Amino acid sequence: MIKKVSNVVITIRKRRALIMKESVMRLAIDAKLVSNRRFCQWLSAVSEKHCDKMSIETILFSSSSMKLMPLVASFQEFGVIFNQVFHTNKKMKTALLAEIQPDILFADNKNSILLEAAFKSSVAACTIENDDLKPKFNRMHLVFDADAVLFSDEAEQVNLKYGFEKFDEHEWDKREQLLPSGPLFSFIKKINIMQKHNIDVQWSLLTARSGRALFRAIKTIEHWQLEPAHMFFMSGGDKSTVLKSLDAHIFFDDKHEHCQAAKPYAIAVHVPMGLNINVSK
Known part of the structure; x- marks a missing residue:
């Protein structure tokens, strides 16, 4: 009887976890995209488009060699506030991506290290190819x-x-x-x-x-x-x-x-x- 109750509890927890996962969009962001003004404006705008059925979480991945405070401050100038920040090395990035499984990773097209970490972690990764367009984000x-x-x-x-x-x-x-x-x-x-x-x-x-x-x-x-x-x-x-x-x-x-x-x-x-x-x- 105890075993049956325990199995039911585990099943309920798994269902709750699945429902939470399906109602949260997780966007992983390469810190090198801080220089892409157009993308940062888009990221800020899309973060505001959440609704009752879908919340949005942004996760920053940066290298240990980068200065973290100026980096976060630069993103914040565009209105981008991160739910989580991972300031770490390549090995940890691979492990974290595999654990978190974001819905998408946006990377700089020259950041082969982060892209490789994403592929090893079976995370959908993509690269931003331009940064010179005027913002137009009402819709x-x-x-x-x-x-x-x-x-x-x-x-x-x-x-x-x-x-x-x-x-x-x-x-x-x-x-x-x-x-x-x-x-x-x-x-x-x-x-x-x-x-x-x-x-x-x-x-x-x-x-x-x-x-x-x-x-x-x-x-x-x-x-x-x-x-x-x-x-x-x-x-x-x-x-x-x-x-x-x-x-x-x-x-x-x-x-x-x-x-x-x-x-x-x-x-x-x-x-x-x-x-x-x-x-x-």
């Missing part, structure tokens, strides 16, 4: 690529290795199967919750998919009960034209060339995954 519009971002890079690998025809055939053959979740699935899922409860938050899907490859993508999105404000299937077309029309604030893509094209119109965020991962040792 928050986040735009995401599909393959290797929302979805895994399973289909992307077929396309890159064997070409579009094989990719199209692969996706049609698997049209009744859900796509595996990608590195930013957890982050997007929580943005989706925020969108339902905060009119100032929107997210959209912008993907090169088209033709027969649409079916599997749409089926997966509907099964996950995600509700993007807009969906654009571009058939390999120029994504920057859509970003300009959307007046998007931040764009996530796994390909550098798409991030480069997006730079004039939004904060461009590179999401390295699978065949596109290249971390300097």
